[in-house]
Structure formats: C-alpha cells, structure tokens
Amino acid sequence: MTNAESADLSAKHALLEAAQRLFAANGFEKVSMRVLTQEAGVNLAAVNYHFGSKEGLIEAVVESYINPVNELRLQRLTDAEAEGTPGVETILDCFLRPVLESVRSSALSEKLFFQMMGRCMNDRGLGNLPATSIALFEKVTTRYPVALQRICPQLKLEEILWRLHFTVGALIHVLIHTEGLRIVSRGKIGNPSVEGILTMVKSYCSAGIQAPPNEL
Amino acid sequence: MTNAESADLSAKHALLEAAQRLFAANGFEKVSMRVLTQEAGVNLAAVNYHFGSKEGLIEAVVESYINPVNELRLQRLTDAEAEGTPGVETILDCFLRPVLESVRSSALSEKLFFQMMGRCMNDRGLGNLPATSIALFEKVTTRYPVALQRICPQLKLEEILWRLHFTVGALIHVLIHTEGLRIVSRGKIGNPSVEGILTMVKSYCSAGIQAPPNEL
DNA sequence: GTCTATAAAGTGATAGAC
C-alpha cells in the first residue's frame, strides 16, 4: 500500500467514523461539514473529494448501516428455512436480531448505534435511500411476508404486509425513542437489557401478526 | 374587534396556516422563514413579532396538533370508563381514533395532516416538546396503562408501558411512512380506507398488548 | 490528496421608519 492510498483510506475512514458519531447524535440535517471535518481531523474539502458531496457522505453512512442488517436478515431466514418451516417467533427473530447484532461490529456506543439505525430507517423516508439499499429492502419485504404466510395461511398477503409495516414501526420507535422515554417516564419502564427488550418486542409483534384476520 | 386586532389575527392565522402546510410536507428544519412568510403573504419580520422566533412558531404549531389529540384521548377514556370497564379494543379505540378525528378540524389534506401529526410526535423527540404538551402526554401515559392493567391484571405495569410504547411506534410509522410504502410496494398493500387501516392497527396492537406476559 | 481562500447563497433575527 502506498502512502497516498494509506492517507486516502485513513482520511476517508476518519470522515466515516465522525459522520457515524455525529449523525447518530444530531441527525443528518443538523451536522455541518465544517463541524464534521473538524471532528474528523481532516480538511473541509476532503468531504467533496472523497464523497462528492455531503449527500454522498450521508448515503455512504446509511448504506454501511442498513445493508449489512438486511443482508443478515436474508441470510438468517435462509438458514431458518433450511431447518424446516420456521414459526412466527423464529421469523421475527431472524428479522429483528440482525439489528442488535450489528451493534457489535460498530465503533459506536449501543445508544448511538440504535439511534443511527433508527435514523437510517426513518429520516430518509424509504423512497430516497441509495439504490443498493432499496434493492435489499425489496428482497426483505418480499421474502418475509412469504415466509409468514406459509405458517399463517389464514392471512391474506396484503394484511401480512400491513402487519410487517406495524412491526417495523414498533422496532424503529424503540430504537429512536426509548432513551427519551426512559427519561420522561422517570424510570417507570425499568432497565431491561437489550435482549430483554427484544423478547418483549418479539412477543408483542408475534401476537399482533397472528391476530385474527380482518375483512379487507 | 379593532382593525389592529383583526390584522393581528389574520397575519398570525396566515402564518400558522402556512406553517402547518409547509412543515407537514417538508419538516421543521427544511422550511425557512423566508419561504414561509412569502407563502403566508406576510412580512418576514412578522414571525418574530407574533411568535418571538422560528422555534416559537414551531411550538405553536406542534401544540395546536398534539394537544387536542391528547385532550380527546383523555375525554374518550373518561367516557368509556363511565359506561363500565372498557376492553382492550375499546381502550385502543379511545387512544387511536382521536388522531383520525382531528383530521377533520384541520385545513390540511388527509395525507399532510397525518404526516404533520407523525412529525409532531417524532421529530421533536418527546423531551423538548412545549410544556403544555408534555403535561398532557404524562396524563395520557399515566391513565391509559392503568385502564389497560384493570383488564389485563396478569401484566405488570412495566410491561404495559413497553407495549404502549410499541403501539405508539406502530401508529407513528403508519402516519409517516404509509404513503412511501404505497409507492415502494407498488400497490401490494392495497388501498384500504383510513377506517380500514385503523381496524388493522387496532387488531394488531390489541393482540400484541394481550400477549402472554414475559419474565422481567 | 491536501490545503487555503473564497465564492455564492442561504439563515434567523432586529433596528428603526412609518
């Protein structure tokens, strides 16, 4: 590796690292490239050199968060289906757990990581995600409903899609707003572990998905 | 009413009306006071005269959306409890329906209204809402769990709070992201009426809230 | 690849005339 390449990688890496931290804590809009480059210890112009624009940097960060999660979701579902016909709880585990596991491959603290993940899924709006992320999302929102319908044949695909929609909402809300709720509720929600929260989300969403079908 | 008061009210009203429309469509951050005042047909300085600052205008709009909903939530629960012990579905109806009904007392289109409501609950983060809104939220998040525990005595209050947290997440997600999903899913979610969506949310969340309790 | 310097445009807020 030449010096130039090494410098390139370290500057690029420093930008990505600072971007993750600052975007997670403050949101994409509120972080200026001046503050970000200062925090990263690189020059202001480096953002445009390495990522083309602020938007390019945002997309790089979003992809680095969302894509591994969705790839893991597909892999886990494939694994589960190889072992038989997974139940609703198992399918939900395949869907939800990758979010928790990605936290370990991140340099961010747990709280910041979850906020970042929530922001990626929320602030950008699904429609204007990077193309690679949209493609993965489409695979996920195609395969999971099929898996669910296999063991919930009483539900129309349409209603499964809606119930997965509600499930995603519960997940994102927990990721983004649980810290705030902890403060506002003055401790009334207790202090469950991440695994404990996952258990509660799974039992709630599993029951919701298996609710009696509605007339559509 | 004097001319001055009339002029005051109409300028203030025009600002609020434009703020609702623009904030709903573009978010609080992205709307500049220059664009907003131009849209409202008033002078740039009017924002600071009538609301003190951009932040003051935002808070006025947020209050005007959130507070009526939470007041209605409290009223509906009071009414339901006057007629006996409401079930989970009834309690959820008291909680969710006020969001839909407020749409009719708004000048906004249905889509914009729902986005605005979602933004009020989401973008600001619960912690930094106006004081009156926080007080109402605290009443709601005190009374509803009590009502739920009355008919779900097998659940600890702590778990009820978490399940209400998930419910709010599903609601907000539907408000903000359903239009986007409609596009991305290429019509696969069908075209249910607002009342139809409410029915689906209620049955999902009702089943989720009544799921078997977890070890905490 | 990295830097400085700067362009070009935007922001919220306010003093002061009317």
Next chain:
DNA sequence: GTCTATCACTTTATAGAC
C-alpha cells in the same frame, strides 16, 4: 402591526496552489 434594510453568521461547494 407592518415594512425595509441590514447585520452577523452559517451553509455547501469549488478553484487553484502545493
């Protein structure tokens, strides 16, 4: 209450030297 003019500052992006 409403207006103009302007302040003081921030933003992203880029040209050009090194």
